[in-house]
Amino acid sequence: MLDLDYSWLADPAYQSWLVVGVINTLKLAAISSIAATLIGMLGALALTLRIAWLDALIELFVEVFRNTPPLLQMLFAYFTLSTLGLQVTDPDTGLSMPLLSAFACAAISLSLFGGALAIEAFRSGIETMPRAIIEAGQALGYSRWARFWRIEAPIATRISLPALTNILSNLFKTTSQASVITVPELMYYAGQIYNDNFRTMEVMILVLVIYVTLVSILTYLMARLERWMAFPGYGKAAS
Amino acid sequence: MTHPEALIEIKDIHKSFGKFNVLNGIDLTVRKGEAVCIIGPSGSGKSTILRCMNGLMPIDRGTIRVGQHQVHSLKTEKAMRPLRHQVAMVFQQYNLFPHKTALENVMMAPIQVLGHDRAEVEDRARKLLDKVRLGHKADSYPGQLSGGQQQRVAIARALAMQPDVILFDEVTAALDPETVKDVLFNIRELVEEGLTCVLVTHEMGFAREVSHHVCFTDHGKIVEDAPPAEFFANPRDPRTREFLGQVL
Numbered sequence: 279m280l281d282l283d284y285s286w287l288a289d290p291a292y293q294s295w296l297v298v299g300v301i302n303t304l305k306l307a308a309i310s311s312i313a314a315t316l317i318g319m320l321g322a323l324a325l326t327l328r329i330a331w332l333d334a335l336i337e338l339f340v341e342v343f344r345n346t347p348p349l350l351q352m353l354f355a356y357f358t359l360s361t362l363g364l365q366v367t368d369p370d371t372g373l374s375m376p377l378l379s380a381f382a383c384a385a386i387s388l389s390l391f392g393g394a395l396a397i398e399a400f401r402s403g404i405e406t407m408p409r410a411i412i413e414a415g416q417a418l419g420y421s422r423w424a425r426f427w428r429i430e431a432p433i434a435t436r437i438s439l440p441a442l443t444n445i446l447s448n449l450f451k452t453t454s455q456a457s458v459i460t461v462p463e464l465m466y467y468a469g470q471i472y473n474d475n476f477r478t479m480e481v482m483i484l485v486l487v488i489y490v491t492l493v494s495i496l497t498y499l500m501a502r503l504e505r506w507m508a509f510p511g512y513g514k515a516a517s
Numbered sequence: 518m519t520h521p522e523a524l525i526e527i528k529d530i531h532k533s534f535g536k537f538n539v540l541n542g543i544d545l546t547v548r549k550g551e552a553v554c555i556i557g558p559s560g561s562g563k564s565t566i567l568r569c570m571n572g573l574m575p576i577d578r579g580t581i582r583v584g585q586h587q588v589h590s591l592k593t594e595k596a597m598r599p600l601r602h603q604v605a606m607v608f609q610q611y612n613l614f615p616h617k618t619a620l621e622n623v624m625m626a627p628i629q630v631l632g633h634d635r636a637e638v639e640d641r642a643r644k645l646l647d648k649v650r651l652g653h654k655a656d657s658y659p660g661q662l663s664g665g666q667q668q669r670v671a672i673a674r675a676l677a678m679q680p681d682v683i684l685f686d687e688v689t690a691a692l693d694p695e696t697v698k699d700v701l702f703n704i705r706e707l708v709e710e711g712l713t714c715v716l717v718t719h720e721m722g723f724a725r726e727v728s729h730h731v732c733f734t735d736h737g738k739i740v741e742d743a744p745p746a747e748f749f750a751n752p753r754d755p756r757t758r759e760f761l762g763q764v765l
């Protein structure tokens with residue numbers, strides 16, 4: 279059964295598909311990870327302001343994105359943002375084309391999905407912080423902003439980092455769903471290749487190995503970051 | 518009393534959380550250089566009094582003056598800031614910022630909030646850590662210090678702000694008995710040096726020896742306010758008598 283044939287890998291066309299696919303996967307993962315982390319931080323910051331309507335809005339956002347399949351979110355983003363409404367006319371050809379590419383739609387939907395999860399992670403990081411720490415900052419005369427950036431955010435980030443690692447590695451895997459809306463990332467080219475050479479098993483195994491490698495590198499880097507940012511009493515002990 | 522100048526003047530303050538009245542008309546005067554102890558049963562509003570004094574908690578009615586600040590009329594955090602520089606506070610626990618070393622904890626606010634010169638602040642901070650006898654722990658993180666050591670760093674941090682008054686809210690309540698006396702030693706030293714201190718405490722011996730007057734709170738009122746000799750030997754209010762009977 280395991281009569282695997284990888285001779286097709288010598289074909290430069292397949293090679294370049296795989297390389298482009300990996301690059302696009304990395305791009306998509308990087309953009310959405312950074313955006314998701316920023317959304318998480320800003321959302322958690324906004325929640326500390328305790329403004330009723332803003333809280334309700336963020337709550338709704340988190341619930342919607344956390345409780346629906348990310349694939350549905352991506353299709354939704356693609357069909358609403360790219361095919362409906364937002365159209366621009368290409369100045370060269372005079373043809374009407376979507377303002378946002380499939381890649382942009384995937385990046386936006388993944389950022390929102392990851393952002394909703396990250397808000398939760400940072401929020402719980404802020405909430406598990408003893409209230410006295412915040413009051414101590416207040417009593418020392420720190421302004422609201424200074425308190426957030428100098429005290430709450432650094433501590434909450436360290437507390438939330440393990441949860442954030444999970445979110446980002448999940449987000450990395452979820453980038454594969456962008457193939458459904460024709461984003462030419464790794465999964466998309468995998469399909470192209472086995473539709474072309476019918477070596478489905480070989481292609482799947484290769485793609486699996488690539489994902490395992492990339493996600494392992496990500497979790498390794500996050501673990502390094504966790505250790506670097508750790509302080510005694512919170513998270514992994516500083517070595 | 519030999520302290521004519523009233524540094525803190527609290528008149529008839531009221532505070533409620535919903536229907537629950539935490540403070541029901543508190544009057545309290547603290548003169549410059551005095552140590553005032555507040556004792557009373559749990560939930561009687563002691564912490565709330567301290568929080569109102571430095572504006573951490575707004576009051577519903579009454580007036581609070583600290584130095585030249587009319588605390589009850591300060592509405593924004595920004596308006597509050599000069600007051601916070603004058604009034605430092607040490608809490609029961611978790612005072613320190615866990616992501617900063619002891620030295621950094623002491624240095625942070627003078628540099629970041631007061632804008633003082635870094636080199637000068639470091640010098641000041643090291644001297645203060647020496648004063649609380651923790652100079653050798655300057656580079657330790659709070660998680661590496663005992664509860665008592667953390668409290669002494671918190672005291673050094675309060676002093677680094679060069680305040681006119683320090684509020685202590687049951688700072689030894691969460692500590693092991695052995696470490697309590699080190700913390701009390703540091704506080705006693707400050708009082709002897711003439712720093713104005715308001716202390717919520719359950720350490721009766723300490724209150725008797727160190728304070729200029731002792732207040733007893735019950736259900737949001739100060740029911741007794743007397744010099745310690747009188748307070749402990751001849752309490753007038755039956756509630757004070759009952760409480761002292763239980764704890765002494």
Ligand SMILES: Nc1ncnc2c1ncn2[C@@H]1O[C@H](COP(=O)(O)OP(=O)(O)O)[C@@H](O)[C@H]1O
Nearest residue numbers: 534539557558559560561562563564565566717
């Ligand atoms: N932020 C708050 N919201 C609601 N109730 C509070 C709040 N702070 C304190 N209380 C209540 O007020 C009462 C007095 O609290 P506190 O001043 O902490 O008492 P003490 O320090 O004497 O134990 C307690 O019953 C407490 O539950």
Ligand SMILES: [Mg+2]
Nearest residue numbers: 563564565687
């Ligand atoms: Mg209390």
